Amino acid sequence: MIELRTCNYSRINEIVELIEDTDPGSGVRIGLGSEGCVHKLPSVEDLVRAADLDCAGGVTLVTPITPQKHYDRMCAYLGEIADLGIRDLRIVVNDLGILHSCDIASPVAGRGIVHTSEACPWVDHILRDESDYVRDAYLQTSLNYSRTSALFKEMGVEAIEIDLLPRTIAAARRLDFAVYAHFGYAVVAYARSCHTARFHQKTPPECAQFCDSPMELTLREIFDLESLGFAPPDADVEEVFPTLYLLGNAIYMRSDFCDAAGADGVIVNCDMYAPSSKTLCEMVTLV
Protein backbone atom coordinates (compact mmCIF):
# COMPACT_ATOMS: atom_id res chain seq x y z
CA MET A 1 0.00 0.00 0.00
CA ILE A 2 1.22 3.48 -0.91
CA GLU A 3 -0.41 6.56 0.55
CA LEU A 4 0.07 10.05 -0.81
CA ARG A 5 -0.72 12.48 1.96
CA THR A 6 -1.25 16.22 2.11
CA CYS A 7 -2.80 18.68 4.50
CA ASN A 8 -3.55 21.03 1.65
CA TYR A 9 -6.53 19.96 -0.43
CA SER A 10 -5.57 22.33 -3.24
CA ARG A 11 -2.79 19.85 -3.96
CA ILE A 12 -5.27 17.09 -4.77
CA ASN A 13 -5.12 17.56 -8.54
CA GLU A 14 -1.33 17.08 -8.54
CA ILE A 15 -1.80 13.89 -6.56
CA VAL A 16 -4.52 12.57 -8.85
CA GLU A 17 -2.39 13.30 -11.93
CA LEU A 18 0.55 11.52 -10.36
CA ILE A 19 -1.50 8.43 -9.61
CA GLU A 20 -3.05 8.40 -13.07
CA ASP A 21 0.26 8.99 -14.86
CA THR A 22 2.06 6.34 -12.88
CA ASP A 23 -0.72 3.77 -12.84
CA PRO A 24 0.98 1.85 -10.04
CA GLY A 25 -1.91 -0.56 -9.75
CA SER A 26 -4.56 -0.63 -7.08
CA GLY A 27 -4.01 0.50 -3.58
CA VAL A 28 -2.78 4.10 -3.72
CA ARG A 29 -4.57 5.82 -0.89
CA ILE A 30 -5.01 9.55 -0.49
CA GLY A 31 -4.39 10.97 2.95
CA LEU A 32 -5.66 14.32 4.21
CA GLY A 33 -4.86 16.18 7.40
CA SER A 34 -2.03 16.84 9.83
CA GLU A 35 -0.54 15.11 12.85
CA GLY A 36 0.12 18.30 14.74
CA CYS A 37 -2.14 21.11 13.54
CA VAL A 38 -5.87 21.14 14.10
CA HIS A 39 -6.30 23.92 11.55
CA LYS A 40 -5.25 21.57 8.76
CA LEU A 41 -8.16 19.23 9.31
CA PRO A 42 -9.87 18.74 5.92
CA SER A 43 -13.44 19.88 5.53
CA VAL A 44 -16.01 17.10 5.49
CA GLU A 45 -16.77 18.01 1.89
CA ASP A 46 -13.13 17.68 0.82
CA LEU A 47 -12.86 14.35 2.56
CA VAL A 48 -15.94 13.05 0.76
CA ARG A 49 -14.64 14.37 -2.58
CA ALA A 50 -11.32 12.60 -2.06
CA ALA A 51 -13.09 9.37 -1.16
CA ASP A 52 -15.12 9.56 -4.37
CA LEU A 53 -12.09 9.86 -6.64
CA ASP A 54 -11.87 6.88 -8.98
CA CYS A 55 -8.10 6.71 -8.71
CA ALA A 56 -8.06 6.51 -4.92
CA GLY A 57 -7.77 3.14 -3.28
CA GLY A 58 -9.23 4.53 -0.10
CA VAL A 59 -8.90 7.74 1.87
CA THR A 60 -7.11 8.39 5.13
CA LEU A 61 -8.11 11.13 7.55
CA VAL A 62 -5.29 12.30 9.82
CA THR A 63 -6.44 13.84 13.09
CA PRO A 64 -4.00 15.93 15.12
CA ILE A 65 -2.87 16.46 18.69
CA THR A 66 -5.90 18.28 20.07
CA PRO A 67 -5.67 21.02 22.71
CA GLN A 68 -8.72 21.47 24.89
CA LYS A 69 -10.01 24.56 23.08
CA HIS A 70 -10.48 22.45 19.93
CA TYR A 71 -11.55 19.25 21.67
CA ASP A 72 -15.34 19.53 21.42
CA ARG A 73 -15.13 20.59 17.80
CA MET A 74 -12.86 17.65 17.01
CA CYS A 75 -15.21 15.18 18.69
CA ALA A 76 -18.20 16.64 16.81
CA TYR A 77 -16.27 16.49 13.53
CA LEU A 78 -15.40 12.85 14.05
CA GLY A 79 -19.03 12.12 14.90
CA GLU A 80 -20.12 13.75 11.66
CA ILE A 81 -17.56 11.76 9.69
CA ALA A 82 -18.70 8.52 11.31
CA ASP A 83 -22.31 9.22 10.34
CA LEU A 84 -21.35 9.58 6.67
CA GLY A 85 -20.14 6.00 6.42
CA ILE A 86 -17.36 6.86 3.98
CA ARG A 87 -16.18 3.77 2.14
CA ASP A 88 -12.69 2.49 2.95
CA LEU A 89 -11.94 5.35 5.32
CA ARG A 90 -9.01 4.99 7.64
CA ILE A 91 -8.65 7.41 10.57
CA VAL A 92 -5.25 8.17 12.06
CA VAL A 93 -5.29 9.42 15.64
CA ASN A 94 -2.44 11.41 17.18
CA ASP A 95 -4.02 12.28 20.50
CA LEU A 96 -4.65 9.87 23.37
CA GLY A 97 -7.70 11.83 24.53
CA ILE A 98 -9.32 11.51 21.12
CA LEU A 99 -8.38 7.84 20.94
CA HIS A 100 -9.90 7.17 24.35
CA SER A 101 -13.07 9.22 23.99
CA CYS A 102 -14.20 9.16 20.37
CA ASP A 103 -15.89 6.24 18.74
CA ILE A 104 -13.58 5.54 15.79
CA ALA A 105 -13.70 2.28 13.87
CA SER A 106 -10.27 0.60 13.83
CA PRO A 107 -8.22 3.73 14.50
CA VAL A 108 -4.62 3.90 13.37
CA ALA A 109 -2.23 5.20 16.04
CA GLY A 110 -0.16 7.99 14.52
CA ARG A 111 3.31 9.31 15.26
CA GLY A 112 1.89 11.76 17.80
CA ILE A 113 1.24 8.83 20.15
CA VAL A 114 3.63 6.13 18.94
CA HIS A 115 7.12 7.14 19.95
CA THR A 116 10.44 5.97 18.59
CA SER A 117 13.75 6.77 20.24
CA GLU A 118 15.52 6.66 16.90
CA ALA A 119 13.82 9.93 15.96
CA CYS A 120 16.44 11.66 18.10
CA PRO A 121 19.05 12.72 15.52
CA TRP A 122 21.94 11.96 17.93
CA VAL A 123 20.48 8.87 19.56
CA ASP A 124 23.68 6.91 18.98
CA HIS A 125 25.65 9.50 20.91
CA ILE A 126 23.15 9.40 23.78
CA LEU A 127 23.38 5.59 23.81
CA ARG A 128 27.14 5.40 23.25
CA ASP A 129 28.04 4.10 26.71
CA GLU A 130 24.99 2.00 27.43
CA SER A 131 25.10 -1.79 27.46
CA ASP A 132 23.91 -3.69 24.41
CA TYR A 133 20.93 -4.79 26.48
CA VAL A 134 19.83 -1.23 27.25
CA ARG A 135 20.61 -0.02 23.74
CA ASP A 136 18.52 -2.76 22.14
CA ALA A 137 15.69 -2.20 24.61
CA TYR A 138 15.72 1.51 23.96
CA LEU A 139 15.78 1.40 20.16
CA GLN A 140 12.22 0.23 19.74
CA THR A 141 8.81 1.83 19.50
CA SER A 142 6.73 2.68 22.55
CA LEU A 143 4.36 -0.12 21.55
CA ASN A 144 7.09 -2.72 21.95
CA TYR A 145 6.20 -2.45 25.63
CA SER A 146 3.47 -5.05 25.89
CA ARG A 147 1.45 -3.17 28.51
CA THR A 148 1.26 -0.07 26.33
CA SER A 149 0.52 -2.20 23.32
CA ALA A 150 -2.33 -3.95 25.17
CA LEU A 151 -3.82 -0.59 26.21
CA PHE A 152 -3.77 0.55 22.59
CA LYS A 153 -5.48 -2.66 21.53
CA GLU A 154 -8.13 -2.16 24.21
CA MET A 155 -8.80 1.22 22.60
CA GLY A 156 -9.35 -0.51 19.25
CA VAL A 157 -6.02 0.21 17.58
CA GLU A 158 -5.14 -2.31 14.89
CA ALA A 159 -2.47 -0.39 13.00
CA ILE A 160 0.27 2.13 13.68
CA GLU A 161 2.32 4.67 11.79
CA ILE A 162 6.06 5.03 12.35
CA ASP A 163 9.08 6.69 10.80
CA LEU A 164 10.86 4.62 8.18
CA LEU A 165 14.08 4.36 10.19
CA PRO A 166 16.09 1.13 10.27
CA ARG A 167 15.87 0.12 13.92
CA THR A 168 12.37 1.47 14.32
CA ILE A 169 11.01 -0.56 11.43
CA ALA A 170 12.84 -3.63 12.71
CA ALA A 171 11.17 -3.22 16.11
CA ALA A 172 7.78 -2.52 14.54
CA ARG A 173 7.96 -5.77 12.55
CA ARG A 174 7.78 -7.64 15.85
CA LEU A 175 4.45 -6.04 16.74
CA ASP A 176 1.00 -7.46 16.33
CA PHE A 177 -0.19 -4.35 14.49
CA ALA A 178 -0.33 -3.43 10.83
CA VAL A 179 2.54 -1.02 10.26
CA TYR A 180 2.58 1.97 7.91
CA ALA A 181 5.94 3.69 7.54
CA HIS A 182 6.57 7.34 6.68
CA PHE A 183 9.03 7.62 3.82
CA GLY A 184 11.71 10.30 3.61
CA TYR A 185 11.23 12.37 6.75
CA ALA A 186 11.13 11.41 10.41
CA VAL A 187 9.31 13.61 12.91
CA VAL A 188 11.70 15.15 15.44
CA ALA A 189 9.13 17.25 17.35
CA TYR A 190 5.71 18.89 17.29
CA ALA A 191 5.07 22.27 18.87
CA ARG A 192 1.96 23.92 20.28
CA SER A 193 3.36 27.37 19.54
CA CYS A 194 3.66 27.02 15.79
CA HIS A 195 7.20 27.98 14.77
CA THR A 196 6.11 28.83 11.23
CA ALA A 197 3.22 31.03 12.34
CA ARG A 198 5.39 32.81 14.88
CA PHE A 199 8.18 33.42 12.39
CA HIS A 200 5.72 35.00 9.98
CA GLN A 201 3.97 36.86 12.81
CA LYS A 202 0.66 35.23 12.00
CA THR A 203 -1.98 33.78 14.24
CA PRO A 204 -3.21 30.31 13.27
CA PRO A 205 -5.12 29.65 11.09
CA GLU A 206 -4.08 32.80 9.20
CA CYS A 207 -0.70 31.20 8.55
CA ALA A 208 -1.96 28.54 6.10
CA GLN A 209 -0.19 30.10 3.11
CA PHE A 210 3.19 29.48 4.78
CA CYS A 211 2.57 25.75 5.16
CA ASP A 212 2.86 24.84 1.49
CA SER A 213 6.46 23.70 1.73
CA PRO A 214 9.03 23.13 4.48
CA MET A 215 11.72 25.53 5.60
CA GLU A 216 15.23 24.12 5.74
CA LEU A 217 17.08 24.87 8.99
CA THR A 218 20.85 24.59 9.39
CA LEU A 219 22.36 24.98 12.84
CA ARG A 220 24.47 28.15 12.99
CA GLU A 221 24.88 28.82 16.72
CA ILE A 222 24.03 26.68 19.68
CA PHE A 223 22.40 28.20 22.77
CA ASP A 224 25.07 27.44 25.34
CA LEU A 225 23.83 26.58 28.82
CA GLU A 226 27.04 27.67 30.52
CA SER A 227 27.18 31.19 29.14
CA LEU A 228 23.42 31.45 28.46
CA GLY A 229 24.37 32.89 25.09
CA PHE A 230 25.00 31.83 21.50
CA ALA A 231 28.19 30.10 20.38
CA PRO A 232 29.36 28.39 17.19
CA PRO A 233 28.82 24.63 17.25
CA ASP A 234 31.86 22.41 17.70
CA ALA A 235 32.83 20.05 14.89
CA ASP A 236 31.48 17.06 16.81
CA VAL A 237 28.09 18.77 17.16
CA GLU A 238 28.03 19.62 13.47
CA GLU A 239 28.72 15.97 12.75
CA VAL A 240 25.58 14.72 14.49
CA PHE A 241 23.25 17.67 14.06
CA PRO A 242 21.29 17.18 10.85
CA THR A 243 19.56 19.73 8.69
CA LEU A 244 16.06 20.13 10.11
CA TYR A 245 12.92 20.76 8.11
CA LEU A 246 10.10 22.82 9.52
CA LEU A 247 6.59 22.47 8.16
CA GLY A 248 4.01 24.30 10.21
CA ASN A 249 4.39 23.16 13.79
CA ALA A 250 6.28 19.95 13.01
CA ILE A 251 10.06 19.55 12.81
CA TYR A 252 11.50 16.78 10.67
CA MET A 253 14.82 15.28 9.71
CA ARG A 254 15.62 13.56 6.44
CA SER A 255 15.88 9.77 6.34
CA ASP A 256 17.28 8.02 3.30
CA PHE A 257 16.46 4.57 4.60
CA CYS A 258 14.24 2.80 2.08
CA ASP A 259 13.78 -0.77 3.23
CA ALA A 260 10.14 -1.05 4.19
CA ALA A 261 10.02 -4.81 3.87
CA GLY A 262 7.61 -6.19 6.41
CA ALA A 263 5.62 -2.97 6.60
CA ASP A 264 2.06 -2.96 5.35
CA GLY A 265 2.36 0.35 3.63
CA VAL A 266 4.45 3.43 2.93
CA ILE A 267 3.25 6.98 3.37
CA VAL A 268 4.62 9.89 1.37
CA ASN A 269 4.05 13.38 2.71
CA CYS A 270 3.50 15.37 -0.47
CA ASP A 271 3.79 18.65 1.42
CA MET A 272 7.39 17.85 2.26
CA TYR A 273 8.32 16.47 -1.07
CA ALA A 274 6.73 16.17 -4.53
CA PRO A 275 7.28 12.62 -5.71
CA SER A 276 7.74 11.93 -9.40
CA SER A 277 6.09 9.05 -11.28
CA LYS A 278 9.43 7.24 -11.20
CA THR A 279 9.71 7.62 -7.43
CA LEU A 280 6.16 6.43 -6.97
CA CYS A 281 6.89 3.33 -9.04
CA GLU A 282 9.98 2.67 -6.94
CA MET A 283 7.93 3.02 -3.79
CA VAL A 284 5.59 0.29 -4.88
CA THR A 285 8.58 -2.02 -4.71
CA LEU A 286 9.53 -0.91 -1.18
CA VAL A 287 6.74 -2.65 0.63
Add this chain to the structure above:
Amino acid sequence: MGEEMTLMAPADSFETARGVIDSGADEIYLGLENKNFVNLNLSGRGRGCNVNTHQELVEIIEFAHERGVIVDYAVNTPFLSDELEEIFISHVMAGVDAGVDALIVGELGAMQLVGEMGTGLPVHASVLLNTFNCGQIELLKSLGASKIVLPFKMELDEIAELSGCGIDLEIFGQFGCSNINGTCHLIHSAGETINLGIPCRANYLIGGGVQRVHPILDAGTDCSLCSIPDLLEIGVSALKIVGRGMNPEMIREIVQIYRRCIDLALSGSDAGAIRDYALAEEPIWQLLCEQKRCKYLKTNISDSYV
Protein backbone atom coordinates in the same frame (compact mmCIF):
# COMPACT_ATOMS: atom_id res chain seq x y z
CA MET B 1 -10.45 31.82 44.27
CA GLY B 2 -8.08 29.11 45.50
CA GLU B 3 -6.88 29.50 49.05
CA GLU B 4 -3.57 27.85 48.55
CA MET B 5 -1.03 27.15 45.85
CA THR B 6 1.71 24.59 46.29
CA LEU B 7 5.12 25.62 45.04
CA MET B 8 7.03 22.69 43.56
CA ALA B 9 10.75 22.84 43.01
CA PRO B 10 13.35 20.54 41.48
CA ALA B 11 16.17 18.87 43.39
CA ASP B 12 19.07 16.77 42.20
CA SER B 13 21.15 16.63 45.38
CA PHE B 14 20.90 17.25 49.11
CA GLU B 15 22.35 20.69 48.53
CA THR B 16 19.70 21.71 45.99
CA ALA B 17 16.94 20.11 48.06
CA ARG B 18 17.97 22.06 51.15
CA GLY B 19 18.29 25.24 49.08
CA VAL B 20 14.81 25.09 47.56
CA ILE B 21 13.17 23.95 50.80
CA ASP B 22 14.80 26.75 52.77
CA SER B 23 13.65 29.11 50.01
CA GLY B 24 10.02 28.17 50.43
CA ALA B 25 9.19 25.13 48.30
CA ASP B 26 6.21 23.15 49.60
CA GLU B 27 6.99 20.13 47.50
CA ILE B 28 10.10 18.91 45.71
CA TYR B 29 10.53 16.48 42.86
CA LEU B 30 13.59 14.44 42.05
CA GLY B 31 14.94 11.38 40.27
CA LEU B 32 17.53 8.83 41.31
CA GLU B 33 20.53 7.56 39.37
CA ASN B 34 20.35 3.90 38.34
CA LYS B 35 23.38 1.66 37.95
CA ASN B 36 21.86 -0.12 34.95
CA PHE B 37 22.34 3.00 32.86
CA VAL B 38 25.32 5.18 32.10
CA ASN B 39 23.73 8.30 30.61
CA LEU B 40 20.07 7.41 30.42
CA ASN B 41 17.78 7.15 33.39
CA LEU B 42 14.19 6.32 34.24
CA SER B 43 13.54 9.78 35.65
CA GLY B 44 12.72 11.62 32.44
CA ARG B 45 16.18 13.20 32.60
CA GLY B 46 19.68 11.94 31.97
CA ARG B 47 22.90 11.73 33.93
CA GLY B 48 23.69 14.66 36.18
CA CYS B 49 20.06 15.62 36.81
CA ASN B 50 19.33 13.05 39.50
CA VAL B 51 20.19 12.29 43.09
CA ASN B 52 23.28 10.10 43.07
CA THR B 53 22.65 7.50 45.76
CA HIS B 54 19.83 5.87 47.66
CA GLN B 55 21.37 7.10 50.92
CA GLU B 56 21.29 10.68 49.69
CA LEU B 57 17.66 10.20 48.67
CA VAL B 58 16.82 8.96 52.18
CA GLU B 59 18.55 11.98 53.71
CA ILE B 60 16.69 14.38 51.43
CA ILE B 61 13.37 12.78 52.32
CA GLU B 62 14.11 12.98 56.05
CA PHE B 63 15.13 16.62 55.71
CA ALA B 64 12.01 17.41 53.70
CA HIS B 65 9.59 15.55 55.94
CA GLU B 66 10.96 17.20 59.06
CA ARG B 67 9.91 20.48 57.46
CA GLY B 68 6.55 19.30 56.19
CA VAL B 69 7.70 19.20 52.57
CA ILE B 70 6.39 16.52 50.20
CA VAL B 71 8.80 14.57 47.99
CA ASP B 72 7.67 13.44 44.53
CA TYR B 73 9.72 10.72 42.90
CA ALA B 74 10.20 11.15 39.16
CA VAL B 75 10.03 7.80 37.41
CA ASN B 76 8.66 9.50 34.33
CA THR B 77 10.66 7.84 31.61
CA PRO B 78 8.73 8.50 28.41
CA PHE B 79 9.85 5.13 27.11
CA LEU B 80 9.66 1.66 28.56
CA SER B 81 9.92 -1.82 27.09
CA ASP B 82 9.41 -5.38 28.28
CA GLU B 83 13.17 -5.73 28.66
CA LEU B 84 13.35 -2.74 31.01
CA GLU B 85 10.30 -3.55 33.13
CA GLU B 86 12.10 -5.36 35.95
CA ILE B 87 14.66 -2.58 36.20
CA PHE B 88 11.82 -0.06 36.29
CA ILE B 89 10.02 -1.94 39.08
CA SER B 90 13.21 -2.06 41.19
CA HIS B 91 13.80 1.61 40.50
CA VAL B 92 10.29 2.56 41.61
CA MET B 93 10.64 0.44 44.75
CA ALA B 94 13.94 2.12 45.62
CA GLY B 95 12.04 5.38 45.95
CA VAL B 96 9.10 3.80 47.74
CA ASP B 97 11.45 2.17 50.26
CA ALA B 98 13.22 5.47 50.80
CA GLY B 99 9.89 7.04 51.76
CA VAL B 100 8.81 9.22 48.83
CA ASP B 101 5.29 10.63 48.92
CA ALA B 102 4.18 10.35 45.28
CA LEU B 103 5.28 8.91 41.95
CA ILE B 104 5.50 10.90 38.72
CA VAL B 105 4.93 8.56 35.76
CA GLY B 106 5.46 9.41 32.09
CA GLU B 107 4.39 6.41 30.05
CA LEU B 108 1.00 4.82 29.59
CA GLY B 109 1.99 1.20 30.25
CA ALA B 110 4.13 2.30 33.17
CA MET B 111 1.09 4.06 34.61
CA GLN B 112 -0.82 0.81 34.53
CA LEU B 113 2.13 -1.13 35.96
CA VAL B 114 2.61 1.28 38.86
CA GLY B 115 -1.09 0.96 39.65
CA GLU B 116 -0.77 -2.82 39.78
CA MET B 117 2.30 -2.60 42.00
CA GLY B 118 0.07 -1.36 44.80
CA THR B 119 2.56 1.01 46.40
CA GLY B 120 -0.27 2.97 47.98
CA LEU B 121 1.29 6.19 46.74
CA PRO B 122 -0.47 8.82 44.65
CA VAL B 123 0.46 8.66 40.98
CA HIS B 124 0.97 11.87 39.02
CA ALA B 125 0.77 11.84 35.21
CA SER B 126 3.90 13.52 33.91
CA VAL B 127 4.10 16.36 31.40
CA LEU B 128 5.65 13.77 29.08
CA LEU B 129 2.20 12.26 28.56
CA ASN B 130 1.07 15.44 26.74
CA THR B 131 -2.33 15.77 28.40
CA PHE B 132 -3.97 18.49 26.36
CA ASN B 133 -7.64 17.66 26.83
CA CYS B 134 -10.33 16.23 29.07
CA GLY B 135 -10.48 13.00 27.04
CA GLN B 136 -6.94 12.16 28.04
CA ILE B 137 -7.59 13.17 31.63
CA GLU B 138 -10.39 10.59 31.71
CA LEU B 139 -8.02 7.96 30.32
CA LEU B 140 -5.36 8.74 32.91
CA LYS B 141 -7.90 8.76 35.74
CA SER B 142 -8.98 5.30 34.65
CA LEU B 143 -5.35 4.20 34.98
CA GLY B 144 -5.11 5.53 38.52
CA ALA B 145 -3.66 9.03 38.12
CA SER B 146 -4.47 11.34 41.02
CA LYS B 147 -2.86 14.44 39.57
CA ILE B 148 -2.15 15.60 36.02
CA VAL B 149 0.83 17.70 35.01
CA LEU B 150 -0.38 19.79 32.08
CA PRO B 151 1.80 20.59 29.05
CA PHE B 152 4.04 23.65 29.01
CA LYS B 153 1.84 25.49 26.53
CA MET B 154 -1.71 25.87 27.78
CA GLU B 155 -4.13 28.80 27.70
CA LEU B 156 -5.76 30.04 30.90
CA ASP B 157 -9.24 29.25 29.57
CA GLU B 158 -8.15 25.69 28.84
CA ILE B 159 -6.70 25.25 32.32
CA ALA B 160 -9.92 26.62 33.80
CA GLU B 161 -11.96 24.15 31.75
CA LEU B 162 -9.76 21.21 32.70
CA SER B 163 -9.98 22.23 36.36
CA GLY B 164 -13.54 20.96 36.17
CA CYS B 165 -12.44 17.41 35.35
CA GLY B 166 -12.36 16.34 38.98
CA ILE B 167 -8.63 15.87 39.37
CA ASP B 168 -5.78 18.01 40.70
CA LEU B 169 -3.80 19.84 38.05
CA GLU B 170 -0.22 20.93 38.23
CA ILE B 171 1.05 23.57 35.84
CA PHE B 172 4.43 25.01 35.03
CA GLY B 173 5.49 28.30 36.50
CA GLN B 174 9.07 28.87 35.45
CA PHE B 175 10.95 27.66 32.38
CA GLY B 176 10.04 24.79 30.09
CA CYS B 177 10.33 23.54 26.55
CA SER B 178 9.53 25.14 23.22
CA ASN B 179 8.08 21.96 21.77
CA ILE B 180 5.52 19.49 23.05
CA ASN B 181 7.65 17.78 25.65
CA GLY B 182 6.67 14.16 25.11
CA THR B 183 7.02 14.41 21.34
CA CYS B 184 10.35 16.22 21.18
CA HIS B 185 13.45 14.27 20.23
CA LEU B 186 15.88 17.19 20.34
CA ILE B 187 17.25 15.54 23.48
CA HIS B 188 19.79 17.41 25.58
CA SER B 189 21.17 17.30 29.12
CA ALA B 190 21.18 13.52 28.91
CA GLY B 191 24.81 12.87 29.63
CA GLU B 192 26.10 13.88 26.23
CA THR B 193 29.79 14.74 25.90
CA ILE B 194 29.20 17.17 23.07
CA ASN B 195 27.82 20.65 23.65
CA LEU B 196 24.39 20.63 22.02
CA GLY B 197 23.19 23.50 24.18
CA ILE B 198 19.41 23.77 24.07
CA PRO B 199 18.61 22.93 20.44
CA CYS B 200 15.24 24.65 20.33
CA ARG B 201 16.84 27.93 21.45
CA ALA B 202 19.66 27.79 18.89
CA ASN B 203 20.15 30.06 15.89
CA TYR B 204 19.41 28.46 12.54
CA LEU B 205 20.12 29.55 9.01
CA ILE B 206 16.76 29.38 7.30
CA GLY B 207 17.30 28.26 3.73
CA GLY B 208 15.36 28.71 0.52
CA GLY B 209 14.19 32.21 -0.25
CA VAL B 210 14.50 33.34 3.37
CA GLN B 211 18.30 33.13 3.98
CA ARG B 212 18.18 34.49 7.48
CA VAL B 213 19.74 33.41 10.77
CA HIS B 214 17.02 33.23 13.40
CA PRO B 215 16.13 31.30 16.59
CA ILE B 216 13.04 30.10 14.78
CA LEU B 217 12.37 27.12 17.06
CA ASP B 218 12.58 29.17 20.25
CA ALA B 219 9.15 29.30 21.84
CA GLY B 220 10.39 29.06 25.39
CA THR B 221 8.05 30.59 27.94
CA ASP B 222 9.89 31.26 31.14
CA CYS B 223 7.77 33.10 33.69
CA SER B 224 4.29 33.15 35.16
CA LEU B 225 4.60 35.57 38.09
CA CYS B 226 2.07 38.07 36.72
CA SER B 227 -0.44 35.27 36.17
CA ILE B 228 -0.41 33.92 39.72
CA PRO B 229 -3.58 35.82 40.75
CA ASP B 230 -5.41 34.53 37.64
CA LEU B 231 -4.16 31.00 38.24
CA LEU B 232 -5.40 31.14 41.82
CA GLU B 233 -8.71 32.46 40.56
CA ILE B 234 -9.26 29.47 38.27
CA GLY B 235 -8.32 27.00 40.96
CA VAL B 236 -4.78 25.95 40.05
CA SER B 237 -3.37 24.41 43.19
CA ALA B 238 0.23 23.66 42.23
CA LEU B 239 2.89 25.64 40.37
CA LYS B 240 6.04 23.90 39.24
CA ILE B 241 9.54 25.24 38.63
CA VAL B 242 11.62 23.42 35.99
CA GLY B 243 15.32 22.94 36.60
CA ARG B 244 16.80 19.57 37.51
CA GLY B 245 20.48 19.84 36.61
CA MET B 246 20.45 23.64 36.53
CA ASN B 247 22.54 26.02 38.64
CA PRO B 248 21.42 25.45 42.27
CA GLU B 249 21.85 29.09 43.23
CA MET B 250 19.65 30.25 40.37
CA ILE B 251 16.95 27.72 41.21
CA ARG B 252 17.05 28.78 44.85
CA GLU B 253 16.58 32.45 43.92
CA ILE B 254 13.72 31.61 41.58
CA VAL B 255 11.97 29.61 44.28
CA GLN B 256 12.37 32.50 46.71
CA ILE B 257 10.75 34.93 44.31
CA TYR B 258 7.87 32.57 43.53
CA ARG B 259 7.30 31.89 47.23
CA ARG B 260 7.00 35.59 47.96
CA CYS B 261 4.85 36.29 44.92
CA ILE B 262 2.46 33.42 45.70
CA ASP B 263 2.16 34.72 49.26
CA LEU B 264 1.53 38.23 47.92
CA ALA B 265 -1.19 36.92 45.62
CA LEU B 266 -2.78 34.95 48.44
CA SER B 267 -2.88 38.11 50.51
CA GLY B 268 -4.69 39.95 47.71
CA SER B 269 -1.95 41.64 45.67
CA ASP B 270 -2.69 42.04 41.97
CA ALA B 271 -0.45 41.22 39.00
CA GLY B 272 1.01 44.73 38.85
CA ALA B 273 2.11 44.68 42.47
CA ILE B 274 3.61 41.23 42.06
CA ARG B 275 5.53 42.30 38.98
CA ASP B 276 6.83 45.44 40.69
CA TYR B 277 7.98 43.34 43.61
CA ALA B 278 9.84 40.87 41.38
CA LEU B 279 11.52 43.60 39.35
CA ALA B 280 12.68 45.39 42.46
CA GLU B 281 13.89 42.24 44.13
CA GLU B 282 15.63 40.49 41.23
CA PRO B 283 16.86 42.55 38.27
CA ILE B 284 17.01 39.42 36.11
CA TRP B 285 13.24 39.65 35.87
CA GLN B 286 13.65 42.82 33.85
CA LEU B 287 15.28 40.71 31.17
CA LEU B 288 12.50 38.11 31.26
CA CYS B 289 9.88 40.84 31.01
CA GLU B 290 11.60 42.47 28.07
CA GLN B 291 11.71 39.15 26.24
CA LYS B 292 7.98 38.63 26.77
CA ARG B 293 8.36 34.99 27.63
CA CYS B 294 5.19 35.01 29.72
CA LYS B 295 3.58 31.61 30.11
CA TYR B 296 -0.04 32.62 30.50
CA LEU B 297 -0.27 36.14 29.06
CA LYS B 298 -0.89 37.13 25.48
CA THR B 299 2.43 37.28 23.63
CA ASN B 300 3.86 36.58 20.21
CA ILE B 301 4.45 33.03 21.45
CA SER B 302 0.91 32.41 22.67
CA ASP B 303 -0.56 34.10 19.59
CA SER B 304 0.91 31.27 17.54
CA TYR B 305 -0.68 28.46 19.56
CA VAL B 306 -2.51 26.03 17.35
